[in-house]
Amino acid sequence: MTVADRLKRWAQQVKRDAVTLWFAGQHPGTPWYAKALGVFVVAYALSPIDLIPDFIPVIGYLDDVLLLPGLIWLAVRLLPSEVLADCRSQADVWMKTQGKKPSSRIGAVLILSLWIAISVALWSWFFHPWP
Numbered sequence: 001m002t003v004a005d006r007l008k009r010w011a012q013q014v015k016r017d018a019v020t021l022w023f024a025g026q027h028p029g030t031p032w033y034a035k036a037l038g039v040f041v042v043a044y045a046l047s048p049i050d051l052i053p054d055f056i057p058v059i060g061y062l063d064d065v066l067l068l069p070g071l072i073w074l075a076v077r078l079l080p081s082e083v084l085a086d087c088r089s090q091a092d093v094w095m096k097t098q099g100k101k102p103s104s105r106i107g108a109v110l111i112l113s114l115w116i117a118i119s120v121a122l123w124s125w126f127f128h129p130w131p
Contacts (some may be wrong), residue, residue: 015095017072018041019094019095020087020088021042021076023094024083025039029080030080031078031080033078034078034079037078038075038079041072
């Protein structure tokens with residue numbers, strides 16, 4: 001197995017686990033802390049808008065390469081094994097029938113809200129310094 005094949009397989013597993021977290025967020029057996037992290041990760045992963053835009057050289061892809069897979073790994077580790085197995089099977093069926101990951105408008109709204117909040121905070125800090 002070549003390095004390219006291993007990377008492709010790993011990327012497919014990360015994509016499947018993002019969809020797995022989507023199903024885990026709706027599963028009654030998911031603990032609240034795993035559900036909270038999973039909802040955040042899924043909203044971010046399925047959002048069409050990135051926290052760090054991809055057009056920014058090098059760091060634009062850092063969230064896609066490091067941050068997102070790390071958060072997905074952590075959220076999956078928090079799931080009980082029976083919930084994980086059930087949600088992974090649902091994710092496999094979804095990926096085979098739909099052929100793509102779902103998208104999240106809520107995730108896009110959350111990311112846009114975060115960007116607006118950061119922009120307002122920076123504007124306030126630069127143009128209205130504390131006395």
